[in-house]
Amino acid sequence: MPTEKAHIKKEILIKSDIANVWKVFCELEKWPLWGGYIIRSEWISGKGWAKNSRFSQTVKGFWLISKFKSEPRILEVVPFKRVKWAGTRKLIKGTHTFLFKKIGRNTKVSNLENFSGILAPFVLPVMRGNFESYFEQFLEGLKRESER
Numbered sequence: 001m002p003t004e005k006a007h008i009k010k011e012i013l014i015k016s017d018i019a020n021v022w023k024v025f026c027e028l029e030k031w032p033l034w035g036g037y038i039i040r041s042e043w044i045s046g047k048g049w050a051k052n053s054r055f056s057q058t059v060k061g062f063w064l065i066s067k068f069k070s071e072p073r074i075l076e077v078v079p080f081k082r083v084k085w086a087g088t089r090k091l092i093k094g095t096h097t098f099l100f101k102k103i104g105r106n107t108k109v110s111n112l113e114n115f116s117g118i119l120a121p122f123v124l125p126v127m128r129g130n131f132e133s134y135f136e137q138f139l140e141g142l143k144r145e146s147e148r
Contacts, residue, residue, distance in 0.1 A: 006114075006115045006116075006120050006121055006124040006125075007112065007113065007114045007115065008112065008113050008115075008124075008128065008131050008132060008135060009110065009111070009112045009113075010110070010111045010112075010132065010135040010136055010139055011108060011109065011110045011111070011139075012108070012109055012111075012139040012140070012142070012143055013103065013106055013107070013108050014106060014107045014108075014109060014142065014143045014146050014147060015105075015106050015143075015147050016106070016107060016146040016147050017102075017105060017106075017107065018080050018100055018101075018102045018107045019080070020146055021100060021107040021109065021142065021146045022079065022080050022100060024142060024145050024146045025083075025098065025100075025109075025142060026048070026049055028041050028042070028043065028048075028049075028055055029041060029042055029043075031057075031138075033145075034141035034142070034144060034145045035137065035138050035141045035142075036134065036137025036138055036140070036141050037059050037060045037133075037134045037137050037138070038057065038058075038059055038060075038138070039058040039059060039060060039067055040056070040057070040058040041055060041056070041057045041058075042055060042056055043055050043056075044056045044071060046074070049074065049077045049079075049083065050074060050077060051074055051075065051076065051077060052073060052074060053073070053074045054071055054072065054073050054074070055071070055072065055074075055085075056069060056070075056071050057069065057070050057071075057072070059134070068089075070087045070089060070094075071087065072085040072086055072087035072094075072096065073085060073086060073087070075095070080100055080102075081099070081100055081101075082097065082098065082099050082100070083097070083098045084096065084097045084098075088117075090119065091117045091118050091119045092115055092116070092117040092119050092120050092123060093115070093116050093117050093120075094113050094114070094115050095113065095114045095116075096111075096112070096113045097110075097111075097112045097113070097114075098110065098111055098112075099112070107146070109139060109142060111135045111138060111139055113131070113135075
């Protein structure tokens with residue numbers, strides 16, 4: 001049976017240089033302070049933003065789920081350019097990517113997630129609004145924190 005795919009993408013322009021935005025983003029333990037839907041985030045293995053490191057993230061849930069936890073593995077880190085991680089939950093694999101692009105004195109940040117697996121085409125249409133809201137909250141929080 002072929003694996004189905006779906007994706008979400010949100011972007012924001014931050015009035016701050018890329019070095020500062022990258023620094024704010026890399027402080028994973030501080031994400032709950034400004035990340036909107038993030039309750040807790042911490043490193044559980046590896047050396048921070050490095051390939052094969054893992055972090056634990058507890059986020060606000062929706063519908064009948066008050067919160068849920070994931071423990072993704074870092075797939076790729078290119079400082080000041082890109083971070084990619086992946087995790088699996090209930091027959092759905094999520095591959096999350098953040099892209100950072102210098103635009104003059106500003107920074108464009110893209111927040112993308114590709115979902116694959118048997119349930120992805122059924123679950124994502126129902127949850128798309130929640131995911132889009134969470135992505136926007138994170139980007140708005142990153143913007144506020146970076147522009148301080």
